[in-house]
Amino acid sequence: MIDFRDSVSGRFIRYTEYDSMSNPALCGKKRPTTDGQVVLQKALLDELSGMGLECEYTQESVVHGILRANVPNVPAVAFMAHVDTADDVMGNGVKAIRHTYAGGDIRLPGTVIREADNPDLAKYIGSEIITSDGTTLLGADDKAGVAEIMEALAYLVRHPEICHGDVEVFFTPDEETGSGMDQFPYDRMVSKVCYTMDGGPEGEIECECFNAATSTITVSGVSTHLGSARGRLVNALKVASTITDALPQAESPEATDGRYGYYHVGSVTGTNVRAVMEVYIRDFDSDSFSFRISALEELARAVGRIYHAQVDIDTRISYRNMARANEAHPQALETVFAAAKGLGIRLEEALIRGGTDGARMAEKAGIPCPNLFTGGHNYHSLEEWVSVDVMSEAVNLILAIIGCQKGGC
Ligand SMILES: [Zn+2]
Numbered sequence: 001m002i003d004f005r006d007s008v009s010g011r012f013i014r015y016t017e018y019d020s021m022s023n024p025a026l027c028g029k030k031r032p033t034t035d036g037q038v039v040l041q042k043a044l045l046d047e048l049s050g051m052g053l054e055c056e057y058t059q060e061s062v063v064h065g066i067l068r069a070n071v072p073n074v075p076a077v078a079f080m081a082h083v084d085t086a087d088d089v090m091g092n093g094v095k096a097i098r099h100t101y102a103g104g105d106i107r108l109p110g111t112v113i114r115e116a117d118n119p120d121l122a123k124y125i126g127s128e129i130i131t132s133d134g135t136t137l138l139g140a141d142d143k144a145g146v147a148e149i150m151e152a153l154a155y156l157v158r159h160p161e162i163c164h165g166d167v168e169v170f171f172t173p174d175e176e177t178g179s180g181m182d183q184f185p186y187d188r189m190v191s192k193v194c195y196t197m198d199g200g201p202e203g204e205i206e207c208e209c210f211n212a213a214t215s216t217i218t219v220s221g222v223s224t225h226l227g228s229a230r231g232r233l234v235n236a237l238k239v240a241s242t243i244t245d246a247l248p249q250a251e252s253p254e255a256t257d258g259r260y261g262y263y264h265v266g267s268v269t270g271t272n273v274r275a276v277m278e279v280y281i282r283d284f285d286s287d288s289f290s291f292r293i294s295a296l297e298e299l300a301r302a303v304g305r306i307y308h309a310q311v312d313i314d315t316r317i318s319y320r321n322m323a324r325a326n327e328a329h330p331q332a333l334e335t336v337f338a339a340a341k342g343l344g345i346r347l348e349e350a351l352i353r354g355g356t357d358g359a360r361m362a363e364k365a366g367i368p369c370p371n372l373f374t375g376g377h378n379y380h381s382l383e384e385w386v387s388v389d390v391m392s393e394a395v396n397l398i399l400a401i402i403g404c405q406k407g408g409c
Pocket residue numbers: 082141142175198
């Protein structure tokens with residue numbers, strides 16, 4: 001394996017200095033939701049153009065670059081990462097700290113990363129890890145992915161003797177707000193396979209995610225003077241809470257894991273006249289997913305009938321299990337497993353109890369989009385850390401995937 005530790009870690013730390021935290025409150029109102037994301041995207045665009053790639057900042061607010069093929073008849077391959085960081089804890093003002101990990105707890109000015117809570121740390125005794133100062137997150141989600149993709153591209157540009165097809169990159173905004181893929185330059189995309197570099201620990205590959213839908217249930221009640229309400233008033237909030245109570249507690253997020261799906265009432269707002277509830281439906285299996293949607297809708301209508309309330313339901317599919325696209329185009333996974341084997345990296349498939357930008361791409365464009373490890377841990381928290389060894393490994397994996405496109409892994 002090529003040693004990218006110095007260069008990829010330096011690049012990563014440079015990217016962590018950009019304040020690119022996204023803001024879910026501005027979803028649908030502003031794209032990207034924060035200006036800091038554009039600053040980082042424009043910096044990446046400058047770097048890509050400095051390397052000689054064809055690149056643009058698209059009208060969808062996505063950085064799109066292509067390193068053109070230097071040999072004919074090799075399929076194109078795309079890599080994608082998001083430039084925003086989560087807002088669960090402060091994501092701006094990051095001061096990254098390098099540590100040669102000596103074992104034990106890591107005491108930072110703002111927090112302690114406990115050995116007992118982080119069994120993976122033991123693998124990296126004697127090697128370098130990077131944390132924040134404990135007062136912000138680090139932003140390895142997903143600046144580690146951005147740095148690894150950029151590092152691989154820089155290497156290919158420095159080594160024109162390495163044969164490759166078109167290598168395409170996308171740096172998207174607002175993944176953390178769930179709106180990043182609301183717009184995407186599919187019309188300019190040349191690759192039929194894409195890898196998101198947005199995963200976690202060493203060796204992890206995510207090929208399956210939930211099927212996800214949101215049902216918006218609007219209950220219209222009947223309002224009367226409360227003094228003469230008997231037999232006439234229909235309280236929309238009561239109807240909404242009856243629907244909530246009727247959902248099985250054993251099929252809630254807090255009672256399920258692994259492959260089990262769930263219903264989750266995300267919000268109930270309104271008055272006795274009109275209540276709006278949002279229910280999230282999640283399931284890995286598509287038949288079971290369809291069943292959940294129809295069962296919820298039938299339940300809501302039945303409760304509405306019993307209470308003589310009008311119930312309107314609007315169910316929208318958010319994303320589907322990306323396993324479908326991976327099964328339809330098995331070469332995406334075959335390639336990455338072959339590439340990893342060549343490097344001696346053991347990949348382990350993990351389930352995503354959520355979605356990814358890749359799942360949105362798989363749903364919209366039928367493009368298989370597995371999610372690969374970047375080396376990060378404890379995302380969305382002050383205790384976030386990343387292994388520099390694994391970042392270097394991820395750069396090697398990207399290069400090996402590109403090499404495998406030629407068919408000679
Ligand atoms: Zn991410």
